[in-house]
Amino acid sequence: MDRPLAEFVEMLRYADIPVSISESLDAAVTVQLIGYEDRALLKDALSQVMAKTVEDHESFSRCFDEFFSYDVELNLEEALPPELSEETSSEDSENFDQDSGSDDQEMPANQNAGEGGAGSGAGEARQTSPDGNLVDMLEQNDRTALTMAMNDAAGAVNLSGIVLMTQRGLFTRRIMEEMGLDQVNREITARQEGGDEEGSQDLAGRLESLFDTVRDLVDRQLAQTSSGKSKQFRQDILKNVRLSNIEQRDFRIMREIVRRMAKRLTDMNSRVRKVKNRGHLDIRKTMRRNVAYDGILFETHWKQKHKDRPRVLAVCDVSGSVASVARFLLLFLYSLNEVLPKVRSFAFSGTLGEVTELFDQYGPEDAVPLAIDKFGGRSTDYGRAMEDFKELIFDELDNRTTVIFLGDGRSNGSDPRIDILKEIKARSKRVIWLNPERKSIWGSGDSEMLRIAPYCTVADTCNSLNKLELVIRDLLKTS
Amino acid sequence: MTIIDKEPASAIDLIVEGFDAAGYICDRHIATSIYLSQKLDKPILVEGPPGVGKTELAKAASELLNAPLIRLQCYEGLDESKALYEWKYGKQLLYTQILKEKLGDLLEDAVGLDQSMTKLHQFGDSFFSEEFLEARPLMQALKSEGQTVLLIDEIDKSDHEFEAYLLEILSDYQISVPEIGTIKARTKPLVFLTSNNTREMSDALKRRCLHLYIPFPDADLERRIIKTRVPELDENLRNQLVSFVQQLRTQDLKKLPAVSETIDWARTLLLLHAENLDTELVRNTLNMLLKFEEDIDNMNTEVPKFIAVAQKEAR
Known part of the structure; x- marks a missing residue:
């Protein structure tokens, strides 16, 4: 099974869709048949293979849209040659999934392997990042380096531990700080003071779009891990909580x-x-039933226990x-x-x-x-x-x-x-x-x-x- | 089938067209599941409200594949002797009678009980053999030479035990008969299971099937269905009718009108030579669409409003 699909299965399971192993194998065959190009067709096909109730279909549809529409959009793409940006955009989505596993040990290797075309850029960035030159990366629109820095930062702040909606802002902030937010802010202020209005606005704009990307990353991680876990968590809690303490809003889950x-x-x-169909043979009834067969007991009748x-x-x-x-x-x-x-x-x-x-x-x-x-x-x-x-x-x-x-x-x-x-x-x-x-x-x-x-x-x-x-x-x- | 070997997208288009020709209008979603089930050799579990054409789908597929349709209607208490196989007791009885008569001749030269028994064991044991097996629908589908379409209708009405019998057929296309052994399918049938969701099917069953949910059709699809099914109906009236039914489905009703009811209603209007929806006509024929007295009472007051909207939309 290829990697994106495996991750998608993982995500579905978190979203409480019970995808069994045989179903994910079916999904792999389906993907082989249909390919990733025609998304609408793929969605139709996978939904039938993996989601087996009407409710599951709904959450499947949500997960699918979220998973497959997601690409790293830094909005800085103009700077890259068009063919390169196309090539990397699909790869990038993979990198993000790996990151969500929070296994930052294996990340650099995967990154370089996955990145291919942009490999040299990644190498450079690797040596100079994580801190120190977020400004440069933003200035140069170095997508690869930014992505890597973001992944590293996410690993460093243990993004996969995110559970609640309310933690989103916190994690976004932490990742940005890890990547060198302060430095960029200082640079922006310095430029403003230095009279370079245009430069500071430009940098602020780039920073803003980076913020958006990081927010997306956090949201996605939240969708992957928390929704399923927290639901399970809530259900477990609800089962044991005193009935009188259960609140109105939990009524649905309770139901x-x-x-x-x-x-x-x-x-x-x-x-x-x-x-009731086992037990003692009812001889009388059996005999009566088998009169038609010359008394040979073909049909048996058992004494029934009524339950x-x-x-x-x-x-x-x-x-x-x-x-x-x-x-x-x-x-x-x-x-x-x-x-x-x-x-x-x-x-x-x-x-x-x-x-x-x-x-x-x-x-x-x-x-x-x-x-x-x-x-x-x-x-x-x-x-x-x-x-x-x-x-x-x-x-x-x-x-x-x-x-x-x-x-x-x-x-x-x-x-x-x-x-x-x-x-x-x-x-x-x-x-x-x-x-x-x-x-x-x-x-x-x-x-x-x-x-x-x-x-x-x-x-x-x-x-x-x-x-x-x-x-x-x-x-x-x-x- | 040749369609199946084409590229997925074009194969699915061809299936849609094929269904079209067979008088079954469907979207790509449904066609996709037919394609997948052929490719993955998986049964299709079709769910949806009553009257959206679940059974029709199987019939259309049988027409499209040019394969005979074998239908098994499920009900509470259905067991393997009615669905899988049954022994032909009468014939088995006759067989023993014949055996009794012939036994003397056969064992003529045997001396003593031991020798007779040895001799007896030498004959093939045909008491439990395929000749005495009465094939019920599921067995028929497996034994058929050419491809068949097997429709297991309203599986949700059957018992849990019966669901378990089905598992072997659904995953491996084979049946185990204790006295004989395993009977494998000659050609794998295309299996449809339909369910109205009166009870949840077991996970084991679901896992073995593709899951296809057919909802009520949208206005556009429903217009096309009516056009195919009741071609004589005037276009303007058809549009009004579909719009009316679509509005009805947004209401809180005990039973929402399904496609089959829309078709019935269209035929009724055709018979009555109606040209336009009007309040009187709709009120008189509302019982074609709504099947509960309560629903009809509730909707009677809404009729003029719906008609006005329908006429506006149809223009």
Whole structure:
């Protein structure tokens, strides 16, 4: 595989497009077939080989444009003979990629090899740079030397360590300083003072375009390393962070995590279904089926184990006391609804009502706030909610139903109607109570958790996505 | 195929033209994937909203390559006995019956059980042999002498297990039958898998395929499609119609009208001898485009506005 392609693959992986080895081999064949000249065609072709979902196609397109449109444009090209500038511009882009690996050890060698036509210029620059003559390099429009100096400087300030958008300015500045910014500035000031207005403006202009180039370099490095890393980083953090601390802006990422989690859980569950086709031979049915074949047993029939997917009723507290968590509990319910067909969801603060239909009708961005609007805002009354729940759905409870309560068990002093919970427990397969509060403060103040807990199959703290996942996994496993 | 051996750019142009002639209007993106799949011997996983011509693409490709189309419609519960192969039980039964009758003759001179068994083992075991193999679509495509186009339609409707069966075919164009061994493709078929994305396909499957996403066409492409499919329709009306549908697609609808619906609508308007879009006409025929009562109710009020824009654009 040639180098630009390998680097492009690297970049795609950072951008969260999972390019496997076989896919990159395909890409190499594709490049061989099509070549680098026809960019539009190459983009079409590579996108089909390397990006395998609709979302990936979008990020692929962005990465491709960024990667292949990038050339070192110093805007000083007029000074070079045209054929030379053409020759180097494509090579230069390669050099930049190498640099982003921050392996400044091997850079000079690569540089000279890659540069070819401009080799002698590079050699000179090598001896005199990095410091001391940025002014000369700018004056002479020595593109090669500038590029090299820039690469060296980038290596020296460890550009590949850039992670955040906000570091861009800092790194740009550092690279420029490493290359000898101060000296150029002094020169400009000196010329101004010396009355050489034209000369100082000229130099300032050149410096400005060098600044642009360095900024491009930094941006590109940022695109290569940070976006992928930081996303992964954010996701890892989000999984463990307390639900109430997750901010609005992370809602989107959360949704993705939750969706993936819910999908994985149901995938695990759906595999169980196949097991039912193994086990004991059902002799009676097998005989009956094979009567047509003269009693020779061609078709077998197995005793089936029925694996029911759980019927889940989820009840979510959306009152003020758990408001910060409610969004995410609802979000999880929503995702569960998407993957498990038999979830019925309810929300309450004062009165209790079903939100399943709401979830079916709207996307999560709309459905979650709507559910909170509709049922939230009042002070919690567990007693009332229990009564409503009993009235609404009690008849449908059977020994296959799992009831999940999501709430803090703080009933504002009113009777939480434990007796109803007891009835629910008796009728359903399982009652799970998930409380965002830590166990140590259960029972403090108006918390009724200590009275509630005995009537639940499981009552546990659930304040992060990881915990939530564990609970749901257990739920599916034991069903 | 000769087109494939040409330079990439010209080969792709030729494919576009070939599709054109077959009545399938496409852009270079789609043609590129046909070219690549031929060159890299890879199946194409086609995704996109319903009605944008995913299945049509396979049909057109079969016409272009002059290869028969073998179609496998996926559904929940589809298993290897319906997709790959099945034993011809009845014939196997008859075979054992015949064997029973002939057994006496065959083992005539054998003395004792041991000798009979040795003798029996000498006969070829044809109980599980290719003669008793009933080829289902996937097997048919592999066994075919000439090139075929294999369309595995709506793969997302099938189970995870079935996806796993497919992997061997998709990557190596072969099937392993436990009783016989591996059956390799005589000629590699051109494989299309279509998906409406009702569930995410596994990474293993995706890795083996080229991924082609067909979105709703832009106005220009859609006009060309209508022109080919409903050539009798007046140009002015065609432009209005396409513009109207394009506007409809910008709305929040339960189901956006796809190309197939636009074609149906164009045919309807042709039947009704319409010359211009007018509010009454559109309201009466809106059910050709929108398939939910709710969508129709919501859009009824917007109709005059859309028509005005459409007529302005068509001029």
